[in-house]
Amino acid sequence: MWVTNLKVVTVALVVVLLYTAVAHIIPQLESAVPEQLTLSPDMSPRELADAGERIYNGVGNCASCHGLGTRAPYLLAGHDGAGPIGARCLVTFGPACKQYLYTSLVDPVDSVVPGFAPIMPDMRGQLQGENEIWALVAYLESVGGEITVTAADLTERASEAGAAVIPPTQGTTDARVLLQDQACLGCHPMDGQGPPLAPPFDGIGARLSAEEIRVAILDPSASVADGYEQYAGMMPETFGQQLTAAQLEALVRFLAERQ
Amino acid sequence: MPEWLPLVQAAAEGAGYGEFPGIGARNAVWIAAQVHLMFAAFVLGVPMFAVITELVGIVGRDPKYDRLSKEFTRLLVFAYSATALWGAVLVFFLTTLYPRFWVHLSGIFGVTMWLYVGLFFVESFTLYLYYYGWDRWNTGRAKWGHWGLGVLLNVWGTIVMFIANGWLTYMMSPPEGVTAATLPAEVGLWNALANATWMPINIHRLIANAVFGGAIVAAYAAYRFLAAKTDEERAHYDWMGYVGNFIAIATLIVLPFAGYWLGREIYEYNFQMGVTMMGGFMSWLWIVQAVLIGVLFLAANYYLWIGMQRIPGSERFAQYTKWMLLVLVIGWLVWATPHTLIVTREEVAAMGGSHHPFLDVLGVMSAKNTAVNLMILTTFLSFLLYRRANKRPVVDWARAGTVVQGAMFGTSALVVVGLGIAGYFVVDTVRIGFSVYQVIAVLACIIGVTAIDLALVRGAESRGAIQWGRMPERSQYALFVLAVTFTWLMGLMGFARSGIRQHWHVWGVMQDTSSFAATPALGYAANMITLCVLIFLGLVAFIFWLGGLAERAMGKPEPVASVGAAIPAGGP
Numbered sequence: 001m002w003v004t005n006l007k008v009v010t011v012a013l014v015v016v017l018l019y020t021a022v023a024h025i026i027p028q029l030e031s032a033v034p035e036q037l038t039l040s041p042d043m044s045p046r047e048l049a050d051a052g053e054r055i056y057n058g059v060g061n062c063a064s065c066h067g068l069g070t071r072a073p074y075l076l077a078g079h080d081g082a083g084p085i086g087a088r089c090l091v092t093f094g095p096a097c098k099q100y101l102y103t104s105l106v107d108p109v110d111s112v113v114p115g116f117a118p119i120m121p122d123m124r125g126q127l128q129g130e131n132e133i134w135a136l137v138a139y140l141e142s143v144g145g146e147i148t149v150t151a152a153d154l155t156e157r158a159s160e161a162g163a164a165v166i167p168p169t170q171g172t173t174d175a176r177v178l179l180q181d182q183a184c185l186g187c188h189p190m191d192g193q194g195p196p197l198a199p200p201f202d203g204i205g206a207r208l209s210a211e212e213i214r215v216a217i218l219d220p221s222a223s224v225a226d227g228y229e230q231y232a233g234m235m236p237e238t239f240g241q242q243l244t245a246a247q248l249e250a251l252v253r254f255l256a257e258r259q
Numbered sequence: 260m261p262e263w264l265p266l267v268q269a270a271a272e273g274a275g276y277g278e279f280p281g282i283g284a285r286n287a288v289w290i291a292a293q294v295h296l297m298f299a300a301f302v303l304g305v306p307m308f309a310v311i312t313e314l315v316g317i318v319g320r321d322p323k324y325d326r327l328s329k330e331f332t333r334l335l336v337f338a339y340s341a342t343a344l345w346g347a348v349l350v351f352f353l354t355t356l357y358p359r360f361w362v363h364l365s366g367i368f369g370v371t372m373w374l375y376v377g378l379f380f381v382e383s384f385t386l387y388l389y390y391y392g393w394d395r396w397n398t399g400r401a402k403w404g405h406w407g408l409g410v411l412l413n414v415w416g417t418i419v420m421f422i423a424n425g426w427l428t429y430m431m432s433p434p435e436g437v438t439a440a441t442l443p444a445e446v447g448l449w450n451a452l453a454n455a456t457w458m459p460i461n462i463h464r465l466i467a468n469a470v471f472g473g474a475i476v477a478a479y480a481a482y483r484f485l486a487a488k489t490d491e492e493r494a495h496y497d498w499m500g501y502v503g504n505f506i507a508i509a510t511l512i513v514l515p516f517a518g519y520w521l522g523r524e525i526y527e528y529n530f531q532m533g534v535t536m537m538g539g540f541m542s543w544l545w546i547v548q549a550v551l552i553g554v555l556f557l558a559a560n561y562y563l564w565i566g567m568q569r570i571p572g573s574e575r576f577a578q579y580t581k582w583m584l585l586v587l588v589i590g591w592l593v594w595a596t597p598h599t600l601i602v603t604r605e606e607v608a609a610m611g612g613s614h615h616p617f618l619d620v621l622g623v624m625s626a627k628n629t630a631v632n633l634m635i636l637t638t639f640l641s642f643l644l645y646r647r648a649n650k651r652p653v654v655d656w657a658r659a660g661t662v663v664q665g666a667m668f669g670t671s672a673l674v675v676v677g678l679g680i681a682g683y684f685v686v687d688t689v690r691i692g693f694s695v696y697q698v699i700a701v702l703a704c705i706i707g708v709t710a711i712d713l714a715l716v717r718g719a720e721s722r723g724a725i726q727w728g729r730m731p732e733r734s735q736y737a738l739f740v741l742a743v744t745f746t747w748l749m750g751l752m753g754f755a756r757s758g759i760r761q762h763w764h765v766w767g768v769m770q771d772t773s774s775f776a777a778t779p780a781l782g783y784a785a786n787m788i789t790l791c792v793l794i795f796l797g798l799v800a801f802i803f804w805l806g807g808l809a810e811r812a813m814g815k816p817e818p819v820a821s822v823g824a825a826i827p828a829g830g831p
Contacts, residue, residue: 004485011736012796015554015743016789023547023785026597029540031778033762033771219537221598223690240535 039131041154045138045147052139055132062136072120073113076143086145098148101137121183130154173246175254182239198235199225201258210256217243217251275359276773284356285775286787291352293750293791294798295345297471299423300464300749301799302338303416304472305331306386308506310409317402325397327499328409331476332390333809337802339386343379357773360764366443367451368426375422382415417465424460425452430765431756432456432528437768455528459521460756466517469510471745477503478742479803481735484728486807494728500738501566505642507741508559512635512705516698525759532766536759544755544781546597549627551748553591556634558740560587563641565734571723573648579640586637593630598622620683628694629679632701636672639705643712650719660715664708671704746795750788758784 037051056062066075075085082088089097104111108120123133131154138149172178179185179201187198204213215222220235243251279287309331316324353361365372389408396405432455437446480500487493526533535541564580567573596618620626643664654660675697682690760766762776770776 001486007736008482008485008739011739012743012793015740016747016792019547019551019744019747020785020789022550024782026543026546026781028780028782029543030780030783031535031540031758031761033776 037132039135039154041151043151045149046142048135048138048149048151049142049147050139051132052135052137052142055127055136056139072116075140084144086141086143088144089141090145095148097141097145098137098153101140102133105133105136121180173250175250178243178247178251179254182242187235198228201255203258205256205259208256210252213255214248214252217248275357277356277358279352279356283775284352284773288349288352288356289787290791290794291345291349293753293788294795295342295349296753297746297749297791297795298338298342298345298798299420300468300471301475302335302342303420304468304470305335305338305476306409306412306416307469307472308476308502309335310406310413312502313406313409317406323495323498326495327502329390329393330499332386332393334476334479334802334806335386336390337805338799339383341798341802343383357764360769363443363765363769364426364429367429367446367448370448371422371425371452375419378415378419378422382412382419385412385415420464420468421457421461422452424464425454425457427756428454428456428460430763431532431760432525433765433768439768439770441768456521456524459517459524463514463517463521466510466514467749470507470514471749473503473505473507473510474738474742474745475503475799477501477507477738479503479806481738482803483807484730484735485732487728490728497569497727497730500735504559504562504738504741507745508555508638508642511555512638515631529766532759535761536755540778540780541755541758543597544751546595547781547785548748548751549591549595551744551751552631553587553595553634554744555741555748556587556591556638558737558744560584560638560641562734562737562741563645565731565737567645567648568731569726569729570645570648571726572651573644576644576648579644583637583641587634590630590634590637593621594627594634596621596626623683624694625679625682625690628682628697629675632675632697633672635701636668636675636704639708640668643708646712647716649722649725650716651722652715652719654715654717657715660711664711664715667704667707667711671700674700743792743796746792747788750791751784754784754788 037054039048039051043051062075066072073079077084079085079088082091085101086097089100093100100111105123108122109118112118112120123136124130127133127136134149134153138147141147141149179188179190184201188201190201192202199207208216218240220237239248277284282290309328312324312331313328316322316328385408389405389412392405392408396402429451434446434450434454437451477500480496480503484493484496484500487496522533522536525536537545560583564583567576598619652660678693678697678700682693685693758778761778762771763769764771
């Protein structure tokens with residue numbers, strides 16, 4: 001009987017361990033609590049870089065393009081034979097690296113790397129204040145390079161900037177501002193202008209119902225518009241977390257009315 | 260107001276959280292809640308078919324069903340204590356580790372908590388009457404009175420479950436208008452109880468409990484089969500294992516439909532919550548679920564195919580086994596294909612895009628729905644062949660009936676595959692509608708084929724009796740795999756349901772501000788699920804052992820005297 005008991009226990013253990021192993025093999029995604037991020041002039045460069053890392057992986061949503069290598073160059077890993085962003089920036093721009101990174105965040109179209117589409121938005125529209133931009137620069141410098149951002153670069157005092165809350169973002173319900181801030185116009189042409197990387201917003205209300213537009217914003221991978229298959233997967237799936245309900249509805253209403 | 264409430268309230272005015280040594284407060288509550296839930300599912304699921312098998316025994320005048328029913332119930336007596344113990348542990352942990360949350364919950368649901376305790380008393384005593392009165396009320400009208408106790412047991416259990424479901428679904432989907440500023444006293448009790456996900460969870464759990472109870476009973480039978488000393492014992496437990504497995508799989512087939520309803524209600528309640536569940540950080544959970552359900556289908560079919568070897572006449576169906584296995588394996592692989600892959604730059608370059616050119620096609624819902632519907636059809640076919648194995652129909656339309664049944668299978672499969680392919684060429688709203696037609700096609704086939712089969716084998720000649728007990732031992736391990744997998748799956752789905760609240764105790768109303776507020780990744784959750792499953796299975800093994808001891812102490816009174824013989828002819 002002990003042999004039978006042993007066999008039964010072995011079968012049970014093998015089965016549960018197999019399932020546990022499968023759950024460990026797949027990507028490990030944790031749902032973090034939105035954090036309070038306070039940036040102040042008395043922070044050390046390292047603390048700034050740490051804050052920048054949280055922005056990079058959080059509200060900045062940087063990895064959704066820079067982590068795939070197809071929409072934008074890799075930043076944390078090597079690109080085109082050069083090292084990660086901190087290293088290659090230092091080699092190319094030397095002491096001006098800090099300024100280059102800052103410019104590429106606030107004026108990305110002028111800084112676009114050859115071979116990639118100009119889809120990146122002005123990050124001032126994504127983040128809250130200049131201090132967060134500088135924190136992001138400090139983090140990017142830290143990846144293989146040297147942090148040269150200091151507290152003196154912070155243009156706003158903590159008391160002025162207040163405690164930045166990540167996410168949700170700003171509360172505007174102006175659809176045009178949202179389309180600009182959320183970088184929608186970086187891919188979707190509107191008023192006949194913009195790169196044709198995604199279906200144009202002109203006439204979208206005639207093609208899709210309000211419900212279909214809502215689904216397309218919140219779950220973009222649910223369907224791909226005809227003719228845009230090669231760009232499938234480009235649109236971030238994080239708008240559900242970034243937009244408030246009022247902002248989402250304002251966008252849906254605005255787009256549905258563009259007959 | 261209960262006198263203990265001010266004490267808890269005073270505690271709540273502090274940090275709002277207690278500390279648990281070693282594993283932390285969240286894990287302590289996680290284990291207590293999950294193990295309690297597993298036992299609760301068992302003690303709610305088993306009475307369902309205890310009364311059904313007892314009824315079959317009464318109406319069919321077959322004492323072996325009565326014996327089976329009593330054996331189920333004996334397991335219940337021990338399992339009830341374990342359920343109550345873990346329930347008490349859960350309440351004590353919640354009141355001491357999450358006092359702020361407990362004050363909120365009890366402030367709204369206090370009255371139902373008293374009702375819950377009262378019903379638990381009534382339910383326990385009904386069970387004692389049901390079990391200990393078995394031999395006393397075993398004839399005539401008294402037998403029907405006894406069966407009525409079994410029905411009552413189910414009624415009390417269902418109400419108890421519905422009440423508890425009200426508490427947990429309130430945490431997921433509090434009614435509109437309840438905000439962080441709303442005092443518990445301002446929340447209407449019925450409004451909070453009958454929230455958006457209450458009834459879908461009620462129905463889903465009702466079915467899932469039957470599935471789970473069947474699987475655990477089958478595992479018990481498997482163990483007793485392996486330990487059996489005589490052919491008679493082996494035959495009995497072989498049959499018991501078959502019945503448990505049949506109930507588990509038959510009810511499992513309808514469970515996804517309750518799941519769809521629950522999912523739809525979650526989307527209706529809050530679209531972002533739905534996206535978090537299906538397309539957000541939890542999206543990979545469904546791949547793990549697919550792996551588990553694939554194992555369930557394979558193990559259940561394997562058990563049936565092995566079981567056919569003890570049925571004279573089944574040889575003529577053996578040639579189809581390999582094809583059914585092929586469909587199941589391909590369906591499993593498609594179902595478990597992920598859509599979005601985390602890949603390196605080199606892999607992106609090799610694939611020619613961020614999605615794999617071939618796997619991308621299989622990872623979408625059109626392919627997955629098609630796969631799972633074909634797996635359900637295949638499993639139903641296995642059951643049908645098992646049922647028909649030793650029967651030679653005598654009705655003159657037998658051949659035509661079989662042809663019609665085959666045509667039903669073929670048509671259903673064609674509809675499923677056709678709509679699956681068409682799904683690639685339509686917009687998503689139309690495609691979602693296709694999945695409903697696929698389900699209807701499969702259900703229509705199951706109902707139609709079963710109806711024909713019932714008439715077709717009426718009065719059929721036997722090719723030989725099923726040789727119960729003549730099963731190779733390896734078949735019984737398939738039943739263990741089923742039970743362990745169902746238990747793990749329950750833990751996984753518990754994590755999904757609870758995890759979509761993310762960092763909220765009550766979604767949008769009471770935020771979790773403890774150090775355990777972040778919802779962990781699947782690897783961590785899997786470790787916890789495995790721990791809970793092992794605790795549960797260890798305790799269940801102990802209960803099974805107690806069941807054996809009790810039987811020996813009673814000097815093996817079975818087989819039970821013929822039940823049906825004592826019931827007046829014609830029956831009520």
